[in-house]
Amino acid sequence: MQNNDELANLWQTQPTQKVDIEAVKKDFHQETTKQRRYFICDCLAMLPGAILLFTYWTEFSPLAKVMIGGIFLLSYPLVGYQLWLRRIAAFAKSDGTNDYLGQLSKQFKNNIRIAVLNKHSAWSAALFLWVFWAVMYITGELKDEKILKTVAILVSTTIVMIGWYIWADKRKQRFQREWQALQEMKG
Numbered sequence: 001m002q003n004n005d006e007l008a009n010l011w012q013t014q015p016t017q018k019v020d021i022e023a024v025k026k027d028f029h030q031e032t033t034k035q036r037r038y039f040i041c042d043c044l045a046m047l048p049g050a051i052l053l054f055t056y057w058t059e060f061s062p063l064a065k066v067m068i069g070g071i072f073l074l075s076y077p078l079v080g081y082q083l084w085l086r087r088i089a090a091f092a093k094s095d096g097t098n099d100y101l102g103q104l105s106k107q108f109k110n111n112i113r114i115a116v117l118n119k120h121s122a123w124s125a126a127l128f129l130w131v132f133w134a135v136m137y138i139t140g141e142l143k144d145e146k147i148l149k150t151v152a153i154l155v156s157t158t159i160v161m162i163g164w165y166i167w168a169d170k171r172k173q174r175f176q177r178e179w180q181a182l183q184e185m186k187g
Contacts, residue, residue, distance in 0.1 A: 024101060024104065024185075025100055027104060028092075028104050032089050032090065035089040035090035036090045039083060039086050042079055042083055043083070046076070049075075051155040061139075063135065068132075071128055076173055085110040085111075085117075088103055088107045090109040092107075101182065104182060105177050105182045105183065110176050112172055112176055114174045115171040115172035116168075118167075122168060126161040126162075129154055130154060
C-alpha cells in the first residue's frame with residue numbers, strides 16, 4: 001500500500017503544462033484568416049484555365065477537347081473537396097477555449113488531408129501534361145516546330161511540380177506535428 005501512496009504523491013508533483021488561452025485564440029484567428037485566403041485562391045485558381053479553355057476551345061482537336069475536358073471534370077470536384085476541408089477554420093465562430101482547441105485540431109487534421117491532396121496533385125498534374133503532349137505528338141497534333149518549346153515548358157513545369165510535391169510533404173509533416181502538440185495540450 002505504501003508503494004501506491006508514493007506513486008500517487010509522485011504523480012501529483014509532476015509539472016503540468018498550462019494552456020495559454022490567448023496563444024490558442026491567436027492561433028485560431030490566424031488559421032481562420034489563412035484558410036479564408038486559401039479558400040479565395042482555390043476558387044480563383046480554376047479561373048485562368050477556364051478562360052484559356054473557353055478562349056481557345058475551337059482551336060483544340062476533338063481528342064484534345066476530351067482530354068482537357070476530362071481533367072477539368074476531375075479538377076472541379078477536387079477543388080470542391082479542398083474547399084470543404086477548409087470550411088472549419090474559414091467560417092468558424094468560437095466562444096471558448098475548448099471550441100478553439102477543438103476546431104483548430106479539426107482544421108489541422110484537414111490541413112493534413114489538403115497537404116496529401118496537394119502532394120498527389122503535383123505528380124499527377126505533371127504526369128497528365130507529359131501524357132497529353134505525348135498523345136498530341138503521336139497523333140500529329142503537336143507540330144515539329146513546337147516540340148522544343150513544348151519540352152522546355154514540360155521540363156519547367158515538372159521542376160515546379162517536384163518543388164510543389166516537396167513543399168506539400170513538408171506541410172503535411174508540419175501539420176502532423178502541430179496536431180500532435182494540440183492533442184497533448186488538450187490532455
